[in-house]
Amino acid sequence: MATRSRIGFEFSDGSILSAYHHWDGYPEWLGRILNTHYYDKSKAFELISGGDMSSCWTQSRWDDSSDGSYGPEYYSQRGEDCPPRLDKNIGEYLCQGEEYAYVFRNGEWVCYNMNQFDDSKLPEIVEIPSAALAV
Numbered sequence: 497m498a499t500r501s502r503i504g505f506e507f508s509d510g511s512i513l514s515a516y517h518h519w520d521g522y523p524e525w526l527g528r529i530l531n532t533h534y535y536d537k538s539k540a541f542e543l544i545s546g547g548d549m550s551s552c553w554t555q556s557r558w559d560d561s562s563d564g565s566y567g568p569e570y571y572s573q574r575g576e577d578c579p580p581r582l583d584k585n586i587g588e589y590l591c592q593g594e595e596y597a598y599v600f601r602n603g604e605w606v607c608y609n610m611n612q613f614d615d616s617k618l619p620e621i622v623e624i625p626s627a628a629l630a631v
Contacts, residue, residue, distance in 0.1 A: 501526055501596040503552070504589055505544045512589040512599060513541075515580045516548040521596045523607045527624030529553045530598060530605045533566075540600040546570045548578035590619050 501521025504514035520526055533553060534540045543552055550569045555562050558574035571578040583589040590597055590608060597608040597619065607624050611617035 499526075499596070500594040501598065502589070502592055502594045503530070503544055504583075504597065504599045505541050506586070506599050506601045510585050512583045512586065513544055513580050514583065514589060515544045515546065516578070516594070517552055518549070519551045521594065523596065523622055523624045525629075526552070526596070527598065527605065527607050528627065528629050530600075531624060531626075532628045534600075534605075537600070537603065540605075543568060544580050544600075547572055547580050548576075 498518050499521040501517045502514050503517050503526075504512040506512050517526065529552060530540075534543050546568055548571045550556075550571065552568045553566050554569050555564060555566055556569055558569065586599070589599070590610065593610075593612065595610055595612045597610055599606045599608070605624060607622050608619045609622045610619050
């Protein structure tokens, strides 16, 4: 079962460029992967610029051409047209239905638990565990 998430890059005007991320979107995995491997502005922007993805850190490739290196598995690699989306502000960005939303803001990743399965709660910022992952 997927833990759906959205990964966003916030510009100085408050707009957010983002990509859908299908697998393991919880902070204990995706949050730590983002902090470990996509920790600066250029790496974060490059990741999101590729568009929607199955996973941002995997050895799998749609066409079985993996060389053993880790990286994103974009839907565009299997022929789908899934470019990044641009939202005008954080409110628009957080209204999309994923379970978690990440924003690269002021040089760091911020994670929102969207409380997707609890209609009585609004999105809330949650901590990303600080320990790096081995992979």
